[in-house]
Amino acid sequence: MANTAELKLSDQTVQLPIVEGSEGEKAVDISTLRQKTGYITLDPAYVNTGACNSAITFIDGEKGILRYRGIPIEVLAERSNFLETSYLLMYGKLPNAVELEKFTSRIRRHTMVHEDIKRFYDGFSRDAHPMAILASVVCSLSAFYQNEKGTPEEVGELTRIRLLAKLPTIAAYAYKKSVGQPFIYPDNNRNYCENFLAMMFSLPAEKYEADPVLVEVLNLLLILHADHEQNCSTSTVRMVQSSGATTWASITAGICALSGPLHGGANQEVIEMLEQIQNEGGKVQKYVEMAKSKESKFKLMGFGHRVYKNFDPRAKIIKIACDKVLKRMNVSDPLLDIAKELEEAALKDSYFIEKKLYPNVDFYSGIIYRAMGIPVNTFTVMFALGRLPGWLAHAKELSEDKSTKISRPRQIYVGPTLAEYIPLNERK
Ligand code: CMC
16 A cells, blocks of 8 residues: 555645554644645644554544553453553553552652642632642642752653642542541552542541442542543643643643533533433433434533544443442432433434434443542542543653654634724724
């Protein structure tokens, strides 16, 4: 096969290189197109644009495949734990026992946040959205580490460890603030997930043992969220990192991007939608019709995906986990029945079939978070905790790539052509 593509424009023809990935995905490399022809490509929302080469995560949206560093998500969900998966994403291979122990104990040693950071929480109202707090505190932390000594690689590495270690503490403090309870310091004798649950749910007055079912399911959810190649928040992280900003800054930007209802914020919206359906007597068909109507702006939250056009493998795993976890915890949640009914109604509707809209990772995750006692406004924070190693892996990959340039898309200008400046007193 020719390894160039011929592009015929009205006034010229140009040859462009074809790039092929390790899984056979092909791309036309248009990076020299403007220089050769004066044309740029236009692809709003990057529907068909590859922004980088990446060796971290592979997705085949047609076949419902998701792999981290080549390992299928189903295998990791069953056999790995969150820190091992984080290592895999960040360093490109599964750690051996010594490497894992070293990585884990480094993270354990950085779980506390500076005491002064606690005062930042006083500035937020009790009902402040925890995603806003998370982003603000992560960004503020950069000011505590602005004079780090060492090479850029050493500083980058320490920042990544600090972020992984501290994000659960920052998130749990945001929750404690909202319920007016004292902040609980991390306990480094506990593992990552236990520690987070203890910081969320324990009280100084009582002994707390994390329920092993909760620890197991939290581990699973974090693994399933850990990376998803060039999604909106990860692309944001890469873009900010490309300017040479600190990893604190790029992760803050990633958290902000994730908060949107079309991205990570969807998990909160799904539960709110299911609650609304419940309050109206469980009329799922009404919501299916609303989602199809061009007049209503309503979308079925937790449905559809830019890449998956068959099924979302994460949603498949979470749906099974949902049944299991609720059973093991002896919880019966009517929202699960509504969610299943809604899924069934949508999946047999021609609108959803034709547009290839399936439940995504956010459709069932909220039901598990609810059963765990996580408040609805903290669901997206849970997504951020899971996605952090993916963001860090991408920030690292980009920083280590010698060919990295600052990200800077072009545009087609559609505003006024050369215009006159009219003095204020002459303007109508
Ligand atoms: N309900 C009803 N219609 C939908 C939905 C939905 N959930 N999703 C897409 N469509 C329609 C959409 O209106 C469009 O119709 P038309 O061709 O007539 O204009 C068509 O399907 C294609 O959708 P799109 O919006 O052009 O697709 P996209 O790739 O730009 O958006 C999406 C993907 C996930 C933002 C979108 O499906 C959506 O808004 N879903 C609901 C929000 C959600 O669940 N987000 C979480 C995504 S997964 C986790 C994550 O990435 O954070």
